[in-house]
Amino acid sequence: MQIFHRSANVISRASIYTGIFTAAFALWACIQIQRSPYVTYAGIARPQPAPFSHEHHVAGLGIDCRYCHTSVETSSFAGIPPTKTCMNCHSQIWTNAPMLEPVRESFRSGKSLVWNRVNDLPDFVYFDHSIHINKGVGCNTCHGPVDRMPLMYNYASLQMEWCIECHRAPEKNLRPREQVFNMRYQQPTKDLPVADDGNSYTDQLSLGKHLVDKYHLRSVMDITSCSTCHR
Amino acid sequence: MFICFVILQWFLLAVCWLFYKGVGVWGVNIPVGWGFAIVNFVWWIGIGHAGTLISAILLLLRQQWRNSINRFAEAMTLFAVACAGMFPIFHLGRPWLFYWLFPYPNTMTYWPNFRSPLVWDVFAVTTYLTISLVFWFVGLIPDLASMRDQTSNKALKFVFGAMAMGWRNSVRHWNRYETAYLLLGGLATPLVLSVHTVVSFDFSVGIVPGWHTTIFPPYFVAGAIYSGFAMVLVLAIPIRKFYGIEDLITMRHIENSAMVMLATGWIVCYGYAFEAFMNWYGGDPYESFLRWNRLHGPYAWSYYTLLFTNLVVPQVLWFKTVRTNPLLLFFVSLDVLVGMWLERFVIVIVSLSRDFLNSSFGQYYPTQWDWAIFIGTLGFFSACMFLFLRLLPAVSISELKTLLPEAEVKVAHAEEVHDL
Numbered sequence: 001m002q003i004f005h006r007s008a009n010v011i012s013r014a015s016i017y018t019g020i021f022t023a024a025f026a027l028w029a030c031i032q033i034q035r036s037p038y039v040t041y042a043g044i045a046r047p048q049p050a051p052f053s054h055e056h057h058v059a060g061l062g063i064d065c066r067y068c069h070t071s072v073e074t075s076s077f078a079g080i081p082p083t084k085t086c087m088n089c090h091s092q093i094w095t096n097a098p099m100l101e102p103v104r105e106s107f108r109s110g111k112s113l114v115w116n117r118v119n120d121l122p123d124f125v126y127f128d129h130s131i132h133i134n135k136g137v138g139c140n141t142c143h144g145p146v147d148r149m150p151l152m153y154n155y156a157s158l159q160m161e162w163c164i165e166c167h168r169a170p171e172k173n174l175r176p177r178e179q180v181f182n183m184r185y186q187q188p189t190k191d192l193p194v195a196d197d198g199n200s201y202t203d204q205l206s207l208g209k210h211l212v213d214k215y216h217l218r219s220v221m222d223i224t225s226c227s228t229c230h231r
Numbered sequence: 232m233f234i235c236f237v238i239l240q241w242f243l244l245a246v247c248w249l250f251y252k253g254v255g256v257w258g259v260n261i262p263v264g265w266g267f268a269i270v271n272f273v274w275w276i277g278i279g280h281a282g283t284l285i286s287a288i289l290l291l292l293r294q295q296w297r298n299s300i301n302r303f304a305e306a307m308t309l310f311a312v313a314c315a316g317m318f319p320i321f322h323l324g325r326p327w328l329f330y331w332l333f334p335y336p337n338t339m340t341y342w343p344n345f346r347s348p349l350v351w352d353v354f355a356v357t358t359y360l361t362i363s364l365v366f367w368f369v370g371l372i373p374d375l376a377s378m379r380d381q382t383s384n385k386a387l388k389f390v391f392g393a394m395a396m397g398w399r400n401s402v403r404h405w406n407r408y409e410t411a412y413l414l415l416g417g418l419a420t421p422l423v424l425s426v427h428t429v430v431s432f433d434f435s436v437g438i439v440p441g442w443h444t445t446i447f448p449p450y451f452v453a454g455a456i457y458s459g460f461a462m463v464l465v466l467a468i469p470i471r472k473f474y475g476i477e478d479l480i481t482m483r484h485i486e487n488s489a490m491v492m493l494a495t496g497w498i499v500c501y502g503y504a505f506e507a508f509m510n511w512y513g514g515d516p517y518e519s520f521l522r523w524n525r526l527h528g529p530y531a532w533s534y535y536t537l538l539f540t541n542l543v544v545p546q547v548l549w550f551k552t553v554r555t556n557p558l559l560l561f562f563v564s565l566d567v568l569v570g571m572w573l574e575r576f577v578i579v580i581v582s583l584s585r586d587f588l589n590s591s592f593g594q595y596y597p598t599q600w601d602w603a604i605f606i607g608t609l610g611f612f613s614a615c616m617f618l619f620l621r622l623l624p625a626v627s628i629s630e631l632k633t634l635l636p637e638a639e640v641k642v643a644h645a646e647e648v649h650d651l
Contacts (some may be wrong), residue, residue: 003379003389008397009397161340164340
């Protein structure tokens with residue numbers, strides 16, 4: 001004895017496919033959301049106590065990264081400059097700019113400016129700036145075009161897949177050490193070769209392999225081992 | 232039912248506390264990092280095996296006597312696997328990240344370590360659960376249709392009707408149904424052997440003395456069927472008594488199950504004997520120490536109780552008077568369940584507590600939360616079982632009909648059909 005109309009057959013068959021597609025779509029949506037700026041904040045500028053422009057200071061004035069981030073070559077932490085570093089110049093120029101009042105207030109009171117951290121790695125990740133700098137990873141490889149960021153945002157997702165992508169093939173991103181702080185550095189091409197140790201390299205892979213040897217990078221197996229970053 | 236419900240609440244409370252505080256509420260610590268959770272996991276998943284054996288292998292072997300016990304044995308499998316499946320999740324430090332065990336395109340670009348038997352376990356158990364569920368459900372379809380036709384309640388009619396998937400009891404339906412059921416039986420058959428084999432790899436792949444033995448896969452499978460049939464009897468004996476279905480679940484079922492228990496019990500004992508023999512014959516000092524430790528160590532009581540419950544007591548099954556005495560059989564089955572639980576206790580905890588270095592010897596003391604979660608799963612299992620008995624036909628109606636004298640096809644008639 002049937003209690004459903006014959007048309008229920010169509011519904012039941014359709015529901016099988018709908019179920020599969022719904023499940024597949026839900027999975028796909030989760031995967032996409034997990035990688036979207038909604039979760040990673042990539043490309044989203046964070047509010048700061050003073051609207052410091054890297055674009056103006058780096059591209060406009062040509063200040064080197066290390067002028068402020070002094071410990072980047074020697075320490076795990078690149079360093080956030082003390083207010084005194086700001087006041088080196090701002091005691092002379094723009095001394096009355098209202099935008100800089102929080103900086104002057106900090107200088108007068110001796111209380112640090114509380115910047116909002118932008119490139120925030122999870123606490124269970126051990127990360128060291130100095131090793132990356134010294135092995136020829138450029139600042140903008142990870143931080144993006146900082147000289148074009150009026151307000152700071154994280155360029156990369158900072159997710160593990162992003163770290164691992166480079167750790168699995170570091171030769172794809174290495175550059176000569178003296179180019180690390182060059183924000184306008186370009187990977188070698190036929191038209192714009194990069195010279196190193198008297199040789200001229202016309203493609204990134206040959207340059208990268210040369211630098212892997214030259215800077216004694218640990219093997220890919222070593223730098224993709226769990227305990228390299230999760231200590 | 233009420234007691235089961237209370238135990239179930241206790242279980243939920245214990246699980247909430249566990250998730251809130253972490254696995255520290257258990258007695259596990261180095262060197263015994265695998266405590267009750269893994270003991271219970273192996274025990275429960277082993278119990279499930281009897282259901283699959285009854286429904287799949289006996290189906291393929293055309294053992295028709297299975298027809299009245301297969302339904303609740305399959306349900307038992309499902310609920311036991313559900314209980315078993317919870318433990319690996321409970322024993323994770325961060326249980327809400329259990330899905331990391333599955334290979335999916337995650338943001339870490341890492342896949343689970345496919346060389347690890349723990350990952351094989353995930354696939355073995357999820358496959359087992361899926362196949363058992365489908366097998367159970369397909370078996371239920373004709374009965375759900377009967378229930379749809381029998382009920383006068385509109386809402387129930389709709390629910391049963393939807394679940395019966397338009398079953399009309401037509402010959403064409405039956406033809407397809409039997410084919411599908413046999414195919415599923417064929418699919419489920421290797422699982423009886425494979426699931427517990429994979430579970431045994433969790434141990435035998437490790438190098439801990441007491442784990443690292445090649446006898447584990449067959450020994451685990453036999454032990455699984457052993458404990459499974461014990462659970463079938465523990466359930467069947469009261470069910471047939473209190474629901475008055477002694478004519479459906481007959482003495483023959485009970486006796487056959489007892490004989491299966493006796494046979495698998497001896498395979499398990501063979502396993503014990505050869506474990507001990509290889510400890511001596513292998514000549515490895517750590518293995519010899521393991522044997523000494525089992526017999527004289529701080530957990531010696533567990534090994535002796537294990538030998539008594541799994542080896543000595545079941546020998547009464549040689550006697551037909553015992554095999555046909557439900558009450559005695561009930562207690563023998565309970566004893567086997569205890570014994571098989573102790574077997575996993577001996578394997579997991581005794582091996583881990585004293586392995587290679589004297590300096591890393593340690594003891595394991597289960598806390599009240601260990602016990603709460605273990606006993607809680609018993610409550611969960613019983614609650615599921617009672618709900619099943621209440622809501623669905625515990626004995627397959629349609630398959631029982633095939634056992635009726637009227638269902639027997641006359642030989643002459645069959646030949647006629649064949650000639651056509």
